Amino acid sequence: MLAGTTVSSSDRLSIGAKSPLTGGIKESNAGGIVGTRIARQGLRCIALEDAPGKESEWKIIVVGKDGVEFEDGTFLEGKGVYEKSDLLAEKYGRKAGCITIGPAAENLLLASGIACSDPHGVCSRYAGRGGLGAVMASKRVIAMVILDDGEVQPDMVDPEAFKEGSKRIVKLLKDNPVSSLFTKYGTAAMVDICQSLKVLPTRNFTHGTIEGAEKINAQTMYDTIEKRGGEGKTRHACMHPCAIQCSNVYPDKDGKLLCSPVEYETMALMGSNLCIKNLDVIAEMNRIANDAGVDTLDVGAAIGVAMEAGLAEFGDEKAVIRFMEEVRDITPLGRILASGCKVAAKVLGVRHAPHVLGQAIPAYExxxxxxxxxxxxxxxxxxxxxxxxxxxxxxxxxxxxxxxxxxxxxxxxxxxxxxxxxxxxxxxxxxxxxxxxxxxxxxxxxxxxxxxxxxxxxxxxxxxxxxxxxxxxxxxxxxxxxxxxxxxxxxxxxxxxxxxxxxxxxxxxx
Amino acid sequence: MLAGTTVSSSDRLSIGAKSPLTGGIKESNAGGIVGTRIARQGLRCIALEDAPGKESEWKIIVVGKDGVEFEDGTFLEGKGVYEKSDLLAEKYGRKAGCITIGPAAENLLLASGIACSDPHGVCSRYAGRGGLGAVMASKRVIAMVILDDGEVQPDMVDPEAFKEGSKRIVKLLKDNPVSSLFTKYGTAAMVDICQSLKVLPTRNFTHGTIEGAEKINAQTMYDTIEKRGGEGKTRHACMHPCAIQCSNVYPDKDGKLLCSPVEYETMALMGSNLCIKNLDVIAEMNRIANDAGVDTLDVGAAIGVAMEAGLAEFGDEKAVIRFMEEVRDITPLGRILASGCKVAAKVLGVRHAPHVLGQAIPAYExxxxxxxxxxxxxxxxxxxxxxxxxxxxxxxxxxxxxxxxxxxxxxxxxxxxxxxxxxxxxxxxxxxxxxxxxxxxxxxxxxxxxxxxxxxxxxxxxxxxxxxxxxxxxxxxxxxxxxxxxxxxxxxxxxxxxxxxxxxxxxxxx
The missing domain is CATH 1.10.599.10 (Aldehyde Ferredoxin Oxidoreductase Protein, subunit A, domain 3)
Structure with a gap:
């Protein structure tokens, strides 16, 4: 309703389809700049109908002020999302709003998501859930680009009242204790809350607390980012304008961007749920997930199931990175894990699969x-x-x-x-x-x-x-x-x- | 009703449960001697209720005239069905009626079956469909043995009439054109029939005929078995008494038993459906399937899906043997294939999965x-x-x-x-x-x-x-x-x- 205006946090991009993961309706939304770019083109919705056969070549749909083009996308095939993102930025500019998928989606895997440009022109904002990446891939669309040439400005009936209303939203956000806590710590603030409520998913959703939760809590993350400095940011906006800025940039030991953002759901599903108590390992898993183009929740839950099946010990930091590399490389085991925890549980012979309708339970036992x-x-x-x-x-x-x-x-x-x-x-x-x-x-x-x-x-x-x-x-x-x-x-x-x-x-x- | 009597073909063993493959009711039946042994113990039905946890040790249930014992079965764990079969025969005698499962079932895989003793004391008669092996494994029962000490003889109200009626069944079977054709050629006779009706599953159920079907038809099988001699048999009874004897013993090039039986459904699902036109390869796949304890139809259909996904070319004889070895070794790919074609299609990103309710379509397009x-x-x-x-x-x-x-x-x-x-x-x-x-x-x-x-x-x-x-x-x-x-x-x-x-x-x- 308000995308493309000055209203804080109003530019979410909503992506919907029938979910191959759940078999039902799916709407998954993402931050980033694509919502803004679509509004600037004067569009509210883009619908892709039908699907060509799987022999059709990959296409990029490019939307600009002069119309829509279907361009060749074969040069993107098989590449990771970060590389795709760079290639798209090179071709269409860093300010274009890009939507792309990873190798997992190209292989029609059920836990594949859709990656959208962040304000830096990196496709790292995910409409992650429900296997929407596989839907996009089934249409043989490997990327969509909304060019930064949109000239449509929001045309308010009452610009003054709108301006006042917009300011009021900022004040409400800043005054609210929850959203203002997110400004400092991001969603990571939930680690301590869930640990104290005994609902922090642990050991493939068999426990609700973990010893050493403080190693992966918000304060540790904050302190780590602050201490390492460099490209790290404790506070970061996924879209503009945003008065909350719950996102972050997690840096590696040398201060270089490792993953942005690292969020609570991932910290629980790829952290406590696997008994991984090391933020660097979680961030690395998150980075590989983003590159492979998979949902961190569904794959985290699938790895939990794999650990329960005995494929690795809970807490094994090397094993979880290896699992994620298998996902990125689309090995047979990687395919299993990128199919989500319901399918993984069937294939791995595990009864305790944390899901409803095939979608992994998020980070609250x-x-x-x-x-x-x-x-x-x-x-x-x-x-x-x-x-x-x-x-x-x-x-x-x-x-x-x-x-x-x-x-x-x-x-x-x-x-x-x-x-x-x-x-x-x-x-x-x-x-x-x-x-x-x-x-x-x-x-x-x-x-x-x-x-x-x-x-x-x-x-x-x-x-x-x-x-x-x-x-x-x-x-x-x-x-x-x-x-x-x-x-x-x-x-x-x-x-x-x-x-x-x-x-x-x-x-x-x- | 008539098990343990002189009536031809009346001793089928019926195994039932809720199917983990389909989610519904399942009855799967097998030939062999177990039905006879159960009747000799004076039993009509054996019911296993509930399941212990997965940490419970494997048990063998031994049923004899003196009662039922739960014996330690850990020495069987992880072994192939042929080896299990030998170990059971060694311990309980070749004439005991044994029921066991393979590694696939131990790993709770959905295409796992239950293997039952044939008249030679080899567990090669399968209640193959619906994942019943996984059900048995979930109860931590690795084998059941019906000892050959049963002393209960059928006690007819009118023995004379029964004897006459029994003879009449034999005559009916011998006079019937279909069952008498099966006596000579076994179920392999269906290859030519289905090819001519254009319903022989070919290339992952995308075609109904295959060039060179005669390489895997009944006559070729008959001639091959006859020519090789040795342990080969074109005619063979899975149970006694049987006037049909549709089973066979397929020998290798040296006349040694390679697989018994090799049946039409397998020849289609692991043969034409994969564009494999070599009976030796099909028999070897069948042998490995029997050893791993999986249904040849569901795994054959899953391999068809894997070939469509591009994991190997259709007709690649080395690849299909390798796939079966992966099933036997329970590798990640083997797990995918032993989960049946519905799950395999999800994991491998294939739309054309030949199944209804998750169970693979048999050999009629x-x-x-x-x-x-x-x-x-x-x-x-x-x-x-x-x-x-x-x-x-x-x-x-x-x-x-x-x-x-x-x-x-x-x-x-x-x-x-x-x-x-x-x-x-x-x-x-x-x-x-x-x-x-x-x-x-x-x-x-x-x-x-x-x-x-x-x-x-x-x-x-x-x-x-x-x-x-x-x-x-x-x-x-x-x-x-x-x-x-x-x-x-x-x-x-x-x-x-x-x-x-x-x-x-x-x-x-x-």
């Missing part, structure tokens, strides 16, 4: 937080941490009492941001009052919409998404964790999964 | 035979060639007209044999008149049952099986081929798949 568990079981997109985030508002996280209502409340709060195209972290500032954003819509479009009307629209979206899944053959029985979560106790909380099919069905009812 | 296609879409067990075998009775195989009724007719005919515990090939002799078998039941048990009553019982079984699947979360949308079968023409017949969900649902209605 569900037996310890029944609100998040309810959300995982209710999302039309498989287990999802950007949807219905209850954790901060659960008085008794391990109890399922009242969690249908709580999850639904936060499903609406989160989905409002997706519907606006805003960064998910803006929700903390407007969760009790959407007026600041609705006022901006009025000032821009002269469309008056009440908070209730907006929520009705959000709920209608959820209904349509669930209907899509039903039409795709997904049933109530698919919205479950694997049996082990119901049978086996999480030691730190003494909890098993106790949410019934009936309860989770209520949380999907709109 | 469905676009060319809509009767078999209807059957594949109707079986509660995934694509299955022992269920509703219409091919010999389709006037226009490529047309779907009348195929709901035809498939249902043969579903009943085939299911009667399963319900009786008879070999499926007896059906040709009693398809129009079940009286000869029903008379045997009367003579044995003094139970009078009409043909209609028996069919009602069979239909009730099918209803229960479908209800099991529904309860397990399988829906009408799961009974489909992959999209490619609907989109892409089989060149030899010009046909695509045109059976609708509504039509296949009718064929599952009882």
């Amino acid at each position: 569900p037996r310890g937080t029944k609100g998040m568990a309810m959300t995982y079981l209710s999302s039309p997109m498989g287990a999802d941490h950007t949807f219905g985030f209850t954790l901060r508002d659960e008085e008794e996280p391990a109890s399922k009492e009242g969690k249908v209502e709580l999850s639904k409340k936060f499903q609406v709060i989160g989905s409002r941001m997706d519907a606006m195209g805003m960064c998910n972290f803006v929700r903390y500032s407007v969760r009790n009052d959407m007026t600041p954003l609705l006022d901006l819509i009025k000032a821009f479009y002269n469309v008056e919409i009440s908070a209730d009307e907006f929520d009705d629209f959000v709920k209608e979206t959820l209904r349509i998404e669930h209907q899509f899944n039903t039409d795709a053959g997904i049933t109530a029985r698919d919205y479950r964790f694997t049996e082990t979560f119901y049978e086996e106790v999480q030691p730190e909380t003494g909890e098993t999964m106790d949410i019934t099919d009936e309860e989770s069905a209520l949380a999907r009812q709109w | 469905p676009r060319g035979t809509k009767g078999m296609a209807m059957t594949y879409l109707s079986s509660p067990m995934g694509a299955d060639h022992t269920f509703g075998f219409t091919l010999r009775d389709e006037e226009e195989p490529a047309s779907k007209e009348g195929k709901v009724e035809l498939s249902k007719k043969f579903q009943v005919i085939g299911s009667r044999m399963d319900a009786m515990g008879m070999c499926n090939f007896v059906r040709y002799s009693v398809r129009n008149d079940m009286t000869p078998l029903l008379d045997l039941i009367k003579a044995f048990y003094n139970v009078e049952i009409s043909a209609d009553e028996f069919d009602d019982f069979v239909k009730e079984t099918l209803r229960i099986e479908h209800q099991f699947n529904t309860d397990a979360g399988i829906t009408a949308r799961d009974y489909r081929f992959t999209e490619t079968f609907y989109e892409e023409v089989q060149p030899e017949t010009g046909e695509t798949m045109d059976i609708t969900d509504e039509e296949s649902a009718l064929a599952r209605q009882w």
Whole structure:
């Protein structure tokens, strides 16, 4: 709604398709500059329909002020995302908004994501989840480029009111304790929170705490980045403008950029979940994942399963890097890991596969937080941490009492941001009052919409998404964790999964 | 019903469970001597309930006249089926009825089967389909032994009538053109039939004929076995008594047993489907499959998918042996292949995966035979060639007209044999008149049952099986081929798949 304007954190790029990972609807969004570039071309949406055969040559779709071109993309084939990113920048300029995929997607692997240009012209902002990279590859589109020649400026009905409203958003973000904490520490702040709540995924989601969590927490990350200096940044914006700047640049020992960003979900799924307590190793895994073009959550969870299968010991730092190299090199084992934890568990003979609808559970152990568990079981997109985030508002996280209502409340709060195209972290500032954003819509479009009307629209979206899944053959029985979560106790909380099919069905009812 | 008696082909062993391959009900049956041994112990059924944890040690369940023992089975762990078979024979005697699993099952792989003793005391008769080996392994049972000390003799109500009825079955089998053809050529006779009907699976189920099919047909097999002599046998019984003797012993160039039996389904899925036109290579693949403990159909189909993914050229004889060695050695690629073609296609990024409900399509290209296609879409067990075998009775195989009724007719005919515990090939002799078998039941048990009553019982079984699947979360949308079968023409017949969900649902209605 507000992409291309001066409103903070309003330029998220949303990518959607039928997910080959879950078999249902998928929307995955990314920061970066592509949303801005699309707005500057005067576009709101780009749709790719149908798919040529797999014998068709790779194409780059180039969108500019003079139209759309399908250019030869074969020179990008098989290359890592970082190299593709450089080749695209060389050809189309660092300021072009580029979207590309890695070797994992070219090989149609289920955990492959889509990489989008960050403000430095590096494709490192991921619409990572749901295997959307494989969808793009199945269309034989190896990259899309939105040229930096767009001349369309936002044309507000009431520019003054819009300017005032935009300033108000910045103030709200800066005043909010959650988003301002993210400014200093980024999402890494969640490590300590989850460790204390006993929901930090550990040892393939069999535990909720890990000894030595402080080695990979926000303070250690902050101190490491500060100490190493160089290209490192504790605070960094994935898009402009942004008043939160939760991103970071994690430097290697020589101060050179190793990976940007390194986020909590990755630190948990590729860190604590594998008993890896070394930020350098996590950042290196993250870098290889970005280069291979895979989701760090789904591959992290798959590596956890591989470790449970005995392919390596938990905590083995060399093994996890080797696993990631196998992913990048698309070896048979790499293919298994880049297929996500559900498929990996089948192939590796493991029962305890942490997923819902085939998508890996994010970094909150569900037996310890029944609100998040309810959300995982209710999302039309498989287990999802950007949807219905209850954790901060659960008085008794391990109890399922009242969690249908709580999850639904936060499903609406989160989905409002997706519907606006805003960064998910803006929700903390407007969760009790959407007026600041609705006022901006009025000032821009002269469309008056009440908070209730907006929520009705959000709920209608959820209904349509669930209907899509039903039409795709997904049933109530698919919205479950694997049996082990119901049978086996999480030691730190003494909890098993106790949410019934009936309860989770209520949380999907709109 | 008649196991342990003098009735030909009546000692099939039926093994059932919830299938990890399809997620639904599974019954898979095998020839060999185990059925006889169970009857001699006075048993009709052995049920294994629950499962210990994966840390439990491997057990052998030994059933004898003095009771049941759980013995240590750790000495069998990790060994191939042939070696396991020898070790079991050494310990329990060649005449004991043994059931064991291979390394694939120990690793819980989805295409793993269960191997049962043949009359020579070699575990080479497979209940191959549906991943039942993995189910047995999940219970930490590495072998079951039915000792040859059973003293229970069949106690007929009317021995004279039974003896007469038993002779009548032999005469019916010998007079029947289909079963008598199997006596000479075994199931290999199907190669020429399917080639001429254009439904011989070729090149990962993209074609229905192959140039040079005569190199792997029944006559070539017959001539090869005859010429090599030695341990080779063109005619061989998997159980005693049997008047059909469709089995064979395929010898190597020196006349030593290479594999017994080599059957049509394997010759197609591991032969024509991979463009392999060399019986020695197929027999060697079959031997390795038996040793690894995997189903030749599901792994053959998975190799077809791997070849389509470009992992080897179709027809590459060295590559297919290497693939099978990877299966036996449980390498990452071997795990992928031993997970069946549905999972392999996901991991290898291939759309054209020949399966229904996750179980590989048997050796009849469905676009060319809509009767078999209807059957594949109707079986509660995934694509299955022992269920509703219409091919010999389709006037226009490529047309779907009348195929709901035809498939249902043969579903009943085939299911009667399963319900009786008879070999499926007896059906040709009693398809129009079940009286000869029903008379045997009367003579044995003094139970009078009409043909209609028996069919009602069979239909009730099918209803229960479908209800099991529904309860397990399988829906009408799961009974489909992959999209490619609907989109892409089989060149030899010009046909695509045109059976609708509504039509296949009718064929599952009882």
